[in-house]
Amino acid sequence: MECKIIKDLLSEYLEGDLGDLQKAQVEEHLSVCKDCTAELESLKRLIKNLGSLKKVAAPPDLLDGIHRQLGIQPKKKVSVNRIWVPLEAAGVLVSIILIVLFINQPGILKKGQKATSPALEGAYKSDKFMPEMFNKQEISGEALSVPQETRAFLEERTVITARTKEDVTKIKSIVKELEGEVEKEEANNLYIKIPAKNATILFDRLESAEKENYSPSAAQDTVHFDIQFSGSNQ
């Protein structure tokens, strides 16, 4: 066979598409023709290079663009309303206020004075989430920053407005699971108390519960639960 005919068959030869006879003829020719063997190697390298070109990932906003073109409103990622301030920030703020109050109590903690845990322990007596670690902790009257470990044992209050009776049951169950309690219930308003460390989890759980209820055919901006941060630490 002539080289030109063989070269035209090399692509199919590499793909394994040749019949037995043609395959044998190509292999016989390759065994004696350096030029065609070089051509085959070059073709192999090309195919390898093409196959190993980096896979370019889709832009992260591709789906958003498709939604825009289809006239679909972007879905609210968080449909739980947080009014006033986020609980996390509020927890820190309230903790600071509490510490300031303790410091200002006569005989408990003066500016610059080192206070040990018994003073704080008294102030938190009614707190069922009383941190044991307070027994070992010292807080300076000058330093008003709240240690992360302290925050974790404070509690927060929120009012959650459920839309339906089923939602009330669901919220109660979530609150209980997160070591919180419903202090008062008025209509669909639930006044709840929850350890600060679980406040974020509460929101996440409520959002998940809400997503489970989400129906694509329903209005997309439906808010199932309204949550208002309304309280502070004890």
Place this chain on the structure above:
Amino acid sequence: MALDFELIEKTLKGEKTAFDELVLKYQDRIFNIAYRMMGSYEEAKDASQEAFVNAFKSLANFRRESSFYTYLCQILINLCKNRLKRLNRDSKLVSIDDPLPTEDGEVKLEIPDKTFSPRDILEKKDKEARVQEAINALDEEHKAVVVLRDIQGSSYEDIAQALNLNIGTIKSRLHRARQELKNKLKDVI
């Protein structure tokens, strides 16, 4: 994970989130084909988005004789071919070598490179960019075959369905496309 046909059924029943799942499942593969066809990130983005939008709009006509992915490829390749033809036509209307007459005399016209974004120009320095450059120089028909077969690794059967060609034609085009690329990339590969 739900099967494509189940997601299609749900989409047709009005569950738009089902179509989102299909987009998320195939967007990377579709975008990669578009990128290799168009040779530009922005053009690829436009083409892929349009392909998904068209697929959504014509979903009721999808006869399920092929996979949904092949159906998407078919739409995308047609879009890319049309876009490339339009881009080539536009770039041929005015030669960048022709001086442009202005009040201040003739100035040399500079047309933004529609094929390569700044990001792509940086990439030109390496081998991969040279390979992409060679792909860009192929005509649309040969480019489609080489992108689907050698870059995406699609089967002849899928390519035949996506391009509405018989397998013999696919093989013949693939051979010619490879020859052309090999000649262009002699010093690189």
